Amino acid sequence: MTADSWKDDAQRDLVRNVGERAALFVRGEGAALWDAEGRRYLDFLAGIAVNSIGHAHPTFVEAVSRQAATLAHVSNFFATPSQLELAARLKRLAGTGPDGRVYFGNSGAEANEAAFKLARLHGGADRPRILAFKDAFHGRTMGTLALTGKPYMQEPFLPMVPGVEFIDSTVEALEQAMDDRVAALFVEPIKGEAGVVELPEGFLRAAREITARHGALLIVDEIQTGAGRTGAWFAFQHAGITPDAITVAKGIGGGFPIGALITFGAASELFYPGTHGSTFGGNALGTAVASAVLGEIESADLVANAAVRGQQIREAVAAIGSPLVDGCRGQGLLIGIALRHPVAGAVVAAAQEHGLIVNAANDSTVRLAPPLTIGDVEIDEFADLFARALSTVEQALLLDVPTTPEEASA
Incomplete structure (x- = not known):
């Protein structure tokens, strides 16, 4: 299976009940994922709030x-x-x-x-x-x-x-x-x-x-x-x-x-x-x-960690100071980052390009649901990668790149 052939396999063999798969992941550890090319990503979606103690945790x-x-x-x-x-x-x-x-x-x-x-x-x-x-x-x-x-x-x-x-x-x-x-x-x-x-x-x-x-x-x-x-x-x-x-x-x-x-x-x-x-x-x-x-x-007292780290992430998002961001919703480590434009798909795509996995809950909301095990190191990395993703989309907006939901996610 080559870097590109898996997309053809997925298109041919899987029921088309979801959109095109964004990556082929082959390994995970903690809050990190690796694709078939060996590239590392920070996983701040955790399988949509599933991988609560991260990937390949020894207990699991x-x-x-x-x-x-x-x-x-x-x-x-x-x-x-x-x-x-x-x-x-x-x-x-x-x-x-x-x-x-x-x-x-x-x-x-x-x-x-x-x-x-x-x-x-x-x-x-x-x-x-x-x-x-x-x-x-x-x-x-x-x-x-x-x-x-x-x-x-x-x-x-x-x-x-x-x-x-x-x-x-x-x-x-x-x-x-x-x-x-x-x-x-x-x-x-x-x-x-x-x-x-x-x-x-x-x-x-x-x-x-x-x-x-x-x-x-x-x-x-x-x-x-x-x-x-x-x-x-x-x-x-x-x-x-x-x-x-x-x-x-x-x-x-x-x-x-x-x-x-x-x-x-x-x-x-x-x-x-x-x-x-x-x-x-x-x-x-x-x-x-x-x-x-x-x-x-x-x-491991991860319930308390979710409360503390959730607030830490909100502060980190606010500190980015992006004109695209209109605040955060949610509690603990279930966070919706509200956007001022319907470009959540573009932000998610840009985040993946920079090595960060998040998702678009709708056209104007980026959803975060990282493992409950995250700490300072992961949050600092998230803040850096998410700031880069926002900057990419901000530059596109300034260049009058089309940003309808369909075009932004194309």
């Missing part, structure tokens, strides 16, 4: 090797020690108390599918309505796409699963939409795919009170915000509330595919045998790796 490698050599899969007719250990750990970190329960799947979409079913079981015939946010993202399966408030994503696959209504993410909109026929409200604490957009101050506390008053479930999608990324184990904990369920994935596995639905209180009794399942969900290999990853995050 040891857990995969040890469990793969012991027991990988036995089906859900049986239990395994790693499955039970991870369930107990997730309950403790989420603060469910003894009444909590955990359902394991293989991805965030599967976790949200389980949550969708939880809402239906709670609602029955008397509560056919489910509320979700405009511009929210919960997945690409048919069920989770029905929860995703992005019409352009839904349009090719209409009709959607019925019963979902989309509202603005404001307390006023929730008050107006809520009644006793609502089964559940689905919430992203930070709308990552919308540009790392935070909820209004006090929204989660108000949503907890409103949903409880009407007997609806509050289901919090923590797939991108969980596993310590925002400076708390889960973003809902910043608000000091107790939801009815949360969904988690991405960072809990540190690169191994796994997701989970975690329930609280009475919601834990809604599922019964036969209502849901997954062949690979909760297998011994995945749960052992996830438990080791979460154990490393806990023992």
Whole structure:
């Protein structure tokens, strides 16, 4: 495979459900990636908030090797020690108390599918309505796409699963939409795919009170915000509330595919045998790796590191003083850098040219989600590389280079 032939292979052999792959990476270590030509890149995306302890971390490698050599899969007719250990750990970190329960799947979409079913079981015939946010993202399966408030994503696959209504993410909109026929409200604490957009101050506390008053479930999608990324184990904990369920994935596995639905209180009794399942969900290999990853995050105090380093990155971005930058959004190490022009694609491309991996959450937002392990050295390198990328795009703008979203990403 040559430096160029892999692009032809990808174009020929892979389903065209995403755009052209930007690079062929062959190795990673910590917050660094290497392509097939041996060039090093600083990874400040971490697989979109997945590689929470970085690439090839010894804890991850040891857990995969040890469990793969012991027991990988036995089906859900049986239990395994790693499955039970991870369930107990997730309950403790989420603060469910003894009444909590955990359902394991293989991805965030599967976790949200389980949550969708939880809402239906709670609602029955008397509560056919489910509320979700405009511009929210919960997945690409048919069920989770029905929860995703992005019409352009839904349009090719209409009709959607019925019963979902989309509202603005404001307390006023929730008050107006809520009644006793609502089964559940689905919430992203930070709308990552919308540009790392935070909820209004006090929204989660108000949503907890409103949903409880009407007997609806509050289901919090923590797939991108969980596993310590925002400076708390889960973003809902910043608000000091107790939801009815949360969904988690991405960072809990540190690169191994796994997701989970975690329930609280009475919601834990809604599922019964036969209502849901997954062949690979909760297998011994995945749960052992996830438990080791979460154990490393806990023992290395990476949740606190996320809070400290997130603020450090915001200060570093501000210190660049770029006329393109209009501030930062998000919490901890989930950061959206707002741009004054719709050139995020151009900034991302320029960053890669300079050896930095970030991504465009939308046309005007560059998203950062680096490993929770980053420190001063990585942040200093990021600031230098990102400043160079911004300068490249600024020069293009001054030269009147076309900067529509299509042209900027071409």
